[in-house]
Structure formats: structure tokens, C-alpha cells
Amino acid sequence: xxxxxxxxxxxxxxxxxxxxxxxxxxxxxxxxxxxxxxxxxxxxxxxxxxxxxxxxxxxxxxxxxxxxxxxxxxxxxxxxxxxxxxxxxxxxxxxxxxxxxxxxxxxxxxxxxxxxxxxxxxxxxxxxxxxxxxxxxxxxxxxxxxxxxxxxxxxxxxxxxxxxxxxxxxxxxxxxxxxxxxxxxxxxxxxxxxxxxxxxxxxxxxxxxxxxxxxxxxxxxxxxxxxxxxxxxxxxxxxxxxxxxxxxxxxxxxxxxxxxxxxxxxxxxxxxxxxxxxxxxxxxxxxxxxxxxxxxxxxxxxxxxxxxxxxxxxxxxxxxxxxxxxxxxxxxxxxxxxxxxxxxxxxxxxxxxxxxxxxxxxxxxxxxxxxxxxxxxxxxxxxxxxxxxxxxxxxxxx
Numbered sequence: 001x002x003x004x005x006x007x008x009x010x011x012x013x014x015x016x017x018x019x020x021x022x023x024x025x026x027x028x029x030x031x032x033x034x035x036x037x038x039x040x041x042x043x044x045x046x047x048x049x050x051x052x053x054x055x056x057x058x059x060x061x062x063x064x065x066x067x068x069x070x071x072x073x074x075x076x077x078x079x080x081x082x083x084x085x086x087x088x089x090x091x092x093x094x095x096x097x098x099x100x101x102x103x104x105x106x107x108x109x110x111x112x113x114x115x116x117x118x119x120x121x122x123x124x125x126x127x128x129x130x131x132x133x134x135x136x137x138x139x140x141x142x143x144x145x146x147x148x149x150x151x152x153x154x155x156x157x158x159x160x161x162x163x164x165x166x167x168x169x170x171x172x173x174x175x176x177x178x179x180x181x182x183x184x185x186x187x188x189x190x191x192x193x194x195x196x197x198x199x200x201x202x203x204x205x206x207x208x209x210x211x212x213x214x215x216x217x218x219x220x221x222x223x224x225x226x227x228x229x230x231x232x233x234x235x236x237x238x239x240x241x242x243x244x245x246x247x248x249x250x251x252x253x254x255x256x257x258x259x260x261x262x263x264x265x266x267x268x269x270x271x272x273x274x275x276x277x278x279x280x281x282x283x284x285x286x287x288x289x290x291x292x293x294x295x296x297x298x299x300x301x302x303x304x305x306x307x308x309x310x311x312x313x314x315x316x317x318x319x320x321x322x323x324x325x326x327x328x329x330x331x332x333x334x335x336x337x338x339x340x341x342x343x344x345x346x347x348x349x350x351x352x353x354x355x356x357x358x359x360x361x362x363x364x365x366x367x368x369x370x371x372x373x374x375x376x377x378x379x380x381x382x383x384x385x386x387x388x389x390x391x392x393x394x395x396x397x398x
Contacts, residue, residue, distance in 0.1 A: 016102040017124045017146065019056045020095060021046060022162070023063040023109035024086065031193065031327040031336075038196050038212055039109040040068045045206030046112045046120075047075055053117055055124035056105070062095060089158025089165070101150040103127050108162050110190035111143030114204055114370065119185050126178060133176045136166035137186045140270055147175060164270060182246050184373050187366030193330045194359030197223050198367045201374045219332070222355040223371065226305035230255045230375040238302055240283055241309020241364040242266045254372050260302055265312045274315055283308075284316030292348035300354045307368065310345075310358045317341060330358050 023043045025036030043061070050059055059077040063069055064086070069079035080095065096104055105124060112120075123135055127146040136145035141163045156172040159165050169175045180186055190199065197220045199205050200213045229235040235257040243263040251259055264281050268274045287295045299306050310329065314321055321339055328336040334346040349356040357363065 015055055015057050015124065015128050017056055017105050017128050018099060018101040018103065018150075019050050019059045019105045019107065019124075020092070020101070021059070021061050021107050021109070022088070022091075023061065023065065023068060024082075025065070025109065026323065029324045029327075031331070032323050034216060035110075035191060035193060035196065035327070038190060038199075038209065040065065040071070041208040041212040042110050042113045042190060042206070043068065044071060044075075044208045046107060046115070047072060047077055048208075049115075049117045049206070050120055051076060053121045053124065055121045055128075058099070060095060060099060062091065087158070088161050089153075089156075092165075093153045093158060096150045096153050103146065103148040104150045104153075105144075105146035106162070106165075107144040108189075110195075111137070111188075112185070113190050113199055113206065113209060114188050114202065115144075115185040116204070119183070123180070130178060132174070133178050134166060134169045135178045135180050137180060139166045139170065139177060140164075140267060142166040143189045145169075167270075182250075184366065184369045188370050189362050189366055192360045192362065193218070193327050194223075194357065195362050195367055198363075198370050198374075201227065202370050203374065203377055222332075222357050225355040226307060226357055227371050227375045228378065229257050229305050230372055231379045232257050235305075236260065236303045238262070238299060238306040238308075239364055239368065240264070240306065241312050242268070242361045243309075243364045247365055247368060250369060250372070254376075265315075268312070268315065277315075277318055279312065279315035281312050281316035284313045287313060287345075288317070292345045293351075296348045296352040296356065299356075300352060303354065305355045305357070306352075307357045307363055308349075308359075309361055309364045311360050313345075314342065326360075330360075332358075 021043055023039055025039055026032040027036060047059055050056055060080060061069065061072055061077050062080045062082060064082045066081060069081055072079060105127065123146055127135055127148055130148055134145055134147035136142040142165055145166050147169055152169065152173045152175065156168045159168060170177055190196065196213060197218050199209060200218060200220055201223060229237050233256045237257050238260045240262040242265055243261055244266060248261060262283055265279050268279050273279050319339060319341060321342060325337050325339050325342055329342050329346040332346060332350045334343045337343040337346055349358060359367065
């Protein structure tokens with residue numbers, strides 16, 4: 001439906017919570033197209049889950065893809081097709097005003113791939129009964145959030161991107177933060193090829209995403225080898241990058257192996273250090289001193305696998321990389337990387353004697369959480385020879 005359309009009601013419900021799903025994406029290169037396609041599949045899964053809850057007055061899809069809008073036309077959803085320059089805050093304000101939304105529940109493309117139906121219902125119910133409040137998966141870098149009242153969008157500086165919307169609602173509009181439990185569903189955001197590989201290994205992935213990933217033929221061997229070590233008390237695994245305190249706490253209680261954690265540059269984007277070129281990394285300094293081959297040889301002396309948020313190192317080296325260069329590095333395809341420094345780094349990582357996994361922030365946050373889930377799933381299956389608690393749940397909710 002176009003911008004002049006009237007929103008379609010899902011069912012006769014008393015809720016005044018409206019779900020807004022924003023899905024963009026890039027088609028500039030095959031590897032970016034791959035990630036965008038996954039985000040489309042995640043959006044469809046999310047809409048299907050939301051429909052079953054009966055918790056929403058309406059569902060509105062805001063996208064620049066006519067293909068995605070057409071795909072969702074069989075579902076009770078109002079599609080808003082965008083074209084031309086996009087500004088997140090202004091677009092959100094426009095949709096809230098036109099649909100007269102009292103209590104918006106925003107979800108960004110790729111941010112709810114493992115969010116359960118129960119979690120969707122719970123967040124909707126919490127914001128339905130709240131006043132002057134918001135619920136976000138991360139107050140400093142929100143991928144999804146619900147807030148009330150919707151008109152408060154008129155009282156804040158409109159952000160270009162969704163990351164700092166929660167912070168603005170708190171600081172400029174004075175809304176109260178309702179804490180949200182951290183789970184694999186609330187923390188996993190999908191925006192790199194590595195995130196797709198993580199999803200492929202998780203049992204609760206939605207049916208549309210599962211079908212899409214099966215057609216990509218991704219090499220998950222490094223992730224699978226690393227994942228198995230997480231349940232091995234004799235193993236040691238390196239985790240490096242923007243590792244948050246909540247992830248560290250989860251690692252302390254939910255993995256069996258020993259860990260070497262190098263936590264660097266948390267909040268580098270939100271603080272402006274990334275934009276100002278002020279990112280500094282201990283691992284980056286060491287890489288600069290010894291070169292990529294010696295770098296990964298040294299890591300192999302410290303652990304049996306390494307999960308690395310490579311963006312911290314890349315920004316330390318002041319590399320202004322294209323999305324394809326970052327993504328092809330994640331996929332260990334250095335022959336497709338144009339930047340010579342990243343190409344050499346990726347080649348050395350591929351040739352390392354231990355499994356190395358490269359990715360963005362999600363790899364050492366929600367992605368790592370999902371890997372831990374998947375690792376214990378594999379362990380349970382080996383012990384019992386039958387369906388695990390995750391598989392039983394997936395079957396019951398299919």
C-alpha cells in the first residue's frame with residue numbers, strides 16, 4: 001500500500017501498540033545483496049510472528065523494496081514504499097503522525113531474527129500498560145525499541161540513524177527506561193556475513209531465514225570448530241573487540257572453556273571516536289609492529305580459536321573501507337578485497353593454524369550469545385541422541 005493508504009487492522013484487539021518495521025539495505029555489490037536478502041527474510045519472519053501474537057493494532061512495513069512489500073502483501077501489513085534520500089528520524093515522525101500512532105514499537109531490519117513470539121508479546125504488553133516510558137534492547141545503540149507516547153517524537157532531535165534514538169528519548173524527552181532482559185533474541189542483530197553464518201548454526205531461526213540461508217552455501221566450518229570449543233573445559237578461546245560487560249558476564253557463567261578477552265573501544269561509534277579517527281587498539285598496535293602473519297601466529301600460542309571484531313583494528317589503522325571489503329574479509333575471500341592491508345590481514349587469518357572468525361560488533365555480542373546457545377545444543381544432542389530443549393520448543397511453535 002502507498003503513503004495515502006489506510007492502515008489495515010490485524011484483529012480486533014484492545015492494544016494501541018503499533019509495530020513499525022524499517023527495512024532498507026544495499027544492492028551495490030553481490031555480498032551486500034546477500035546480507036540485504038537475509039534482512040528481508042528476517043522481516044517476513046518477524047511479521048509472521050507478530051501476527052500470531054494478536055498484540056498489535058497494526059503492523060507497518062517501511063521499506064525501499066517493492067519486492068519485499070509485494071512479498072508481504074498476503075499478510076495483514078501496511079507497506080510504505082520509500083524512494084530517494086532517507087532520514088530515519090524524519091521518516092519515523094512522519095509515519096507516527098500519519099497513522100496517529102499512540103505507542104510505537106520500532107524494529108530495525110535484521111534485529112529480531114531470534115526474538116521469540118513470547119518476547120514480542122511481552123514487550124508489547126509492557127509498553128501498552130506504561131506511560132512516558134520506553135523499552136530498548138540497548139539504550140546506547142538501539143536496534144529495536146517501543147515507547148509511549150508516540151507524539152514525543154516531536155520533542156527530540158531527530159536522529160539520522162536508529163542507534164541513539166533510545167538515548168534521545170531518555171535525555172531530551174525525559175522518558176523512563178523500562179529494563180529489558182538480555183537474551184539471545186534481544187541482543188542478536190544481523191548486518192554482516194558472519195552474522196548470517198551464526199544464524200545458520202542456531203536452531204530457532206525462522207523458516208524464511210532458514211530457507212534463504214540454505215541457498216547461500218556459506219562456509220561455517222570455522223564457526224563450527226570454534227563453537228565446539230565453547231563447551232570444552234580443556235580449551236581456551238580468544239574473544240577480541242567491543243566486548244560488553246553483559247557479554248563478559250554471560251561468558252563467565254555459560255561457557256565451559258577458558259577465555260582470553262581483549263575488550264577495546266566499546267561505544268566507538270556512539271562517542272564519535274570512530275568518526276574523528278581516534279580509535280586505538282592494543283591488538284592493532286601489535287599487528288602494526290609484527291605484521292599479519294606473526295600476529296596470527298602469536299594468537300595461536302594464546303588460544304585454540306579466535307573470534308575477532310575486526311572493525312576495531314581496521315579503524316585503528318585508519319582504513320576507510322567499503323562494505324564489500326569488510327564483508328569479503330568476513331567471508332575469507334581476500335582475492336575480492338581491494339584494500340591491500342585488509343587483503344593481507346584476511347589471507348593471514350585464513351592461513352592461521354587455529355580457526356579464526358572475523359566480523360563486526362555483533363560477533364562479540366549477540367552473535368557470540370547465539371553461538372553459545374548453538375554449542376550447548378550440539379552438546380545436548382551428543383549426550384541424549386534425541387531432540388534438545390531448543391528443538392522441542394522450535395517444533396512446538398512451528
